[in-house]
Each structure stands twice: as C-alpha cells, then as structure tokens.
Amino acid sequence: MAEPTRPTRRQDIRRENEKTILVAAEKVFAEAGFGGATMQLIADLADLPKANLHYYFATKEELYRSVVQNIFEIWLQAANCFDAARGPIDGISAYIDAKMEISRRHPDGSKVWASEVMHGAPVLQDYMESTLREWTDGRVEIIRRWIEEGKMDPVDPRHLLYMLWAATQHYADFGHQIETLNGGKPLSDRQWREAKDNIKRVILTGIGARSV
Amino acid sequence: MAEPTRPTRRQDIRRENEKTILVAAEKVFAEAGFGGATMQLIADLADLPKANLHYYFATKEELYRSVVQNIFEIWLQAANCFDAARGPIDGISAYIDAKMEISRRHPDGSKVWASEVMHGAPVLQDYMESTLREWTDGRVEIIRRWIEEGKMDPVDPRHLLYMLWAATQHYADFGHQIETLNGGKPLSDRQWREAKDNIKRVILTGIGARSV
DNA sequence: TTGCAGCCTGACCGTATGGTCAGCTTTCAG
DNA sequence: CTGAAAGCTGACCATACGGTCAGGCTGCAA
Numbered sequence: 105m106a107e108p109t110r111p112t113r114r115q116d117i118r119r120e121n122e123k124t125i126l127v128a129a130e131k132v133f134a135e136a137g138f139g140g141a142t143m144q145l146i147a148d149l150a151d152l153p154k155a156n157l158h159y160y161f162a163t164k165e166e167l168y169r170s171v172v173q174n175i176f177e178i179w180l181q182a183a184n185c186f187d188a189a190r191g192p193i194d195g196i197s198a199y200i201d202a203k204m205e206i207s208r209r210h211p212d213g214s215k216v217w218a219s220e221v222m223h224g225a226p227v228l229q230d231y232m233e234s235t236l237r238e239w240t241d242g243r244v245e246i247i248r249r250w251i252e253e254g255k256m257d258p259v260d261p262r263h264l265l266y267m268l269w270a271a272t273q274h275y276a277d278f279g280h281q282i283e284t285l286n287g288g289k290p291l292s293d294r295q296w297r298e299a300k301d302n303i304k305r306v307i308l309t310g311i312g313a314r315s316v
Numbered sequence: 317m318a319e320p321t322r323p324t325r326r327q328d329i330r331r332e333n334e335k336t337i338l339v340a341a342e343k344v345f346a347e348a349g350f351g352g353a354t355m356q357l358i359a360d361l362a363d364l365p366k367a368n369l370h371y372y373f374a375t376k377e378e379l380y381r382s383v384v385q386n387i388f389e390i391w392l393q394a395a396n397c398f399d400a401a402r403g404p405i406d407g408i409s410a411y412i413d414a415k416m417e418i419s420r421r422h423p424d425g426s427k428v429w430a431s432e433v434m435h436g437a438p439v440l441q442d443y444m445e446s447t448l449r450e451w452t453d454g455r456v457e458i459i460r461r462w463i464e465e466g467k468m469d470p471v472d473p474r475h476l477l478y479m480l481w482a483a484t485q486h487y488a489d490f491g492h493q494i495e496t497l498n499g500g501k502p503l504s505d506r507q508w509r510e511a512k513d514n515i516k517r518v519i520l521t522g523i524g525a526r527s528v
Numbered sequence: 529t530t531g532c533a534g535c536c537t538g539a540c541c542g543t544a545t546g547g548t549c550a551g552c553t554t555t556c557a558g
Numbered sequence: 559c560t561g562a563a564a565g566c567t568g569a570c571c572a573t574a575c576g577g578t579c580a581g582g583c584t585g586c587a588a
Binding site: 138237263266271284303 | 352
Binding site for chain 3: 154
C-alpha cells in the first residue's frame with residue numbers, strides 16, 4: 105500500500121462499526137419510523153449480520169437512543185451561532201444559515217428528531233426538560249435584551265424561536281413534499297439559497313430588526 | 317326514552333362504526349406511527365373486537381389510507397380562506413387562522429399527515445402530484461398577482477407558502493416540545509392567540525403587506 | 529313470520545421480528 | 559508464543575402481529 109496505515113486496532117474497529125451502524129440506523133429510522141424500522145433492514149444497509157448489531161447495541165431501543173442523541177448534539181451546535189452575535193440581524197441570520205445547513209446535510213437526522221418529538225419524545229424527554237429548556241431560556245433572554253435595546257420590535261421571543269425552528273426544519277421534514285412540488289426534483293443550490301434568503305428576509309423584516 | 321330516536325338502521329351502524337374506528341385509528345397512528353400502530357391497539361381504543369376492524373377495513377393499509385385521506389380533506393378546506401380574499405392581509409390572515417385552528421383541533425391528524433410526508437408519502441403521492449400541486453400553483457398565482465399589484469413585496473410565493481405551512485403546522489407536530497417548554501402545560505387560549513398573532517404580524521410585516 | 533343479507537367475533541394461522549447464545553476467529557499484552 | 563479478552567455470527571427461539579374464517583346474531587323487506 106502507498107499509505108501504510110497503522111494496523112486497525114480494536115478501538116478503531118469498534119468506532120468504525122458503531123459509526124456504520126449509526127449511519128444506517130439513522131436512515132432506516134428516518135424512512136420507516138421507529139416502529140417500521142427493523143434490525144434486519146438496518147443490518148442489510150450496514151452490510152453486517154444482524155447479530156453483530158446486537159453485539160454493539162443490545163436492543164433496538166438502545167440503538168435508537170444513540171441515533172437520537174447524536175442528532176441532538178448537532179442540533180445544539182447550531183445554537184452557538186446565536187451567542188456570539190451582537191444583534192438580531194447577525195444572530196438570527198447565522199442561526200438560519202446553520203439550521204438550513206442541517207436540514208440540507210442531515211435530513212434523515214431531522215426527520216428522526218421530528219418523529220421522536222411527534223410521538224411524545226419517549227427518549228428525549230429528559231433532554232428537553234433540562235438542556236433544551238436551558239438553551240431556550242438563554243436565547244429568550246438574549247432576544248428580550250435585543251428588544252429592550254431597541255434592536256428589534258417587541259416580538260414574543262418564544263414564538264419567534266418556534267417560527268425559526270419550524271421554517272428551517274420544514275425543508276428537511278417535508279422535503280419530499282417540496283421536491284414533489286418542485287417537479288419531482290431536489291432543490292438546486294440556487295433554490296436552497298433562495299429559500300434561506302426568503303426566510304431571513306421575511307423574518308428579519310417581520311421583527312423590525314434594526315441592528316447587526 | 318324522552319328522545320324517540322329513530323331505530324338505528326344498518327347504514328347508521330356502518331357509518332357510526334367506521335367513524336369510531338377512524339377516530340381511534342387517527343390517534344394511534346399519530347402516537348405510534350404507521351409501523352408502531354397495531355390493529356389491536358386501535359381496536360382497544362375503539363372498544364371493538366379486532367376482527368370487527370377487519371370487517372370494515374380489510375387491511376391496516378386501507379384503514380391508514382382512509383385516515384390520511386380524511387385529513388387531506390380538512391387540509392384542503394382551509395384553502396378556501398385564501399381564495400375570497402381581496403389582498404394579502406385578508407387572505408394570509410384567514411389562512412393562518414384556519415391552519416392554526418386545525419393545529420389546535422386536529423393535532424393527531426396533522427401528525428399523521430406529517431408522518432406520511434416524512435416517510436415519502438407512500439399513500440398520498442398521487443394526491444400530491446395532482447390536487448396539492450394544482451392548489452399550490454393556484455395560490456402561487458394569486459400571490460404573484462398581489463405582488464404585481466403592489467400589494468406586497470416581491471417575495472417568492474412558494475417559499476412563502478412553505479413558511480406558512482411550517483409555522484402553523486409546527487404547533488401541532490411539535491406540540492409536545494412546545495408544551496414541555498411551556499412548563500409541561502398545554503398552551504392556554506391566550507397563548508394560542510399570541511402564537512397566531514405573532515405569526516401573522518411577523519409574516520405580514522415581513523412581506524410588506526400593504527392591502528387588505 | 530320468514531328468509532336472507534349484512535353485521536359480528538372467538539379462535540385460529542403463518543410469518544416476521546427482536547433478541548439469544550454457543551462457539552468460532554482475531555487481536556494483542558505480557 | 560500463548561492465552562485471555564474482544565469481535566463475530568449462523569442458527570435458533572418466543573412472541574406479537576396482520577389477517578382469516580366458520581358460524582352465530584340482527585335488521586328488515588316481502
């Protein structure tokens with residue numbers, strides 16, 4: 105070999121297989137839902153024997169839990185964009201960019217997340233009551249301050265956040281509908297940019313954002 | 317009996333049982349997804365023997381199809397609000413009202429619809445390619461005219477529609493998340509009104525609506 | 529009143545699924 | 559080199575599910 109890769113250590117094997125399984129699982133859970141997904145389908149997609157999945161993830165629930173937690177991490181990372189911002193135009197623009205990027209790059213993850221929440225968040229309830237609530241409260245506070253400083257109109261911060269989540273996530277969760285209405289073709293680069301610009305423009309104008 | 321109800325005719329029995337089953341099915345499909353729903357669960361909720369469900373609906377797929385079609389009807393009815401309007405403020409306000417009412421009164425239906433679309437619309441594909449596409453194209457045309465007439469800013473009509481769908485439907489599909497962030501309590505009448513007003517205000521301001 | 533068409537259901541069936549396990553191979557520390 | 563730990567898997571199992579059906583019950587037209 106040109107590239108004398110260090111022989112695969114046990115740890116590497118484990119990490120690699122877990123990754124493979126999680127990727128396959130995310131796709132199958134997104135396409136079929138938790139109930140419709142089967143370990144066999146995931147195993148086939150991962151090109152591993154079913155028993156091997158059970159070696160790494162004892163139960164279907166545990167595998168699902170791992171998938172959902174992964175997505176939650178990604179979701180939270182997008183949050184950082186919000187923090188460094190000096191004002192609503194910067195902050196909300198960056199957040200919309202980040203969330204639209206997630207919708208585009210991780211549509212399966214978004215769907216699993218949506219599905220989880222729609223079915224009452226059996227797995228994520230703890231996270232929602234702790235991490236998510238704290239994150240949300242923090243952002244609400246930031247928005248409230250922006251309003252006090254006259255950087256935007258007095259819009260209810262919570263409902264504004266819901267609108268941001270909804271508008272961006274929609275492009276992942278309802279991607280199939282959008283694709284169908286787009287003549288059966290996925291959105292092009294240009295169309296994604298238009299979507300993003302539209303959301304930014306309508307929301308930033310809508311809240312009367314007046315400061316970076 | 318004080319009320320001398322006409323003795324239940326066969327037709328009535330059929331209609332009533334079908335209704336009972338459909339209501340139960342909608343709830344179970346919403347809570348568990350198609351794959352997670354079982355005929356037994358639906359039968360228990362409808363308080364009927366499982367075999368009786370199969371008497372009215374031959375297969376689980378057929379029952380699911382009926383549920384989804386019902387929802388599609390309701391969804392389309394909300395569309396009418398759009399048509400009679402003279403301008404964006406009237407039309408979009410009425411549409412948001414209608415869709416928020418659906419999110420509030422038929423959250424289960426909304427979830428089933430969302431789930432169906434998320435999983436690639438196996439049942440609804442035909443409807444999406446015909447009825448939904450026509451409806452959408454019609455509304456796009458109306459919005460385009462409003463823009464030409466200077467009644468609102470030149471916003472991409474499709475992305476505006478997606479935003480309307482997303483913002484309103486979010487309150488049904490992600491109702492559990494919203495409830496959790498609301499201290500575990502469902503939104504009150506006042507909070508629903510605030511949600512509605514916020515969406516209206518942000519979007520109508522955001523598109524620069526200038527005419528009823 | 530009668531006959532029959534439509535309504536109802538307990539018991540049953542084949543299959544697919546999540547999960548187990550005994551025993552194999554591979555890795556690697558000592 | 560060795561042996562123990564980790565990785566792997568074909569074959570298997572119990573269960574739960576969608577669906578069937580024979581046969582009983584009910585409404586109602588004639």
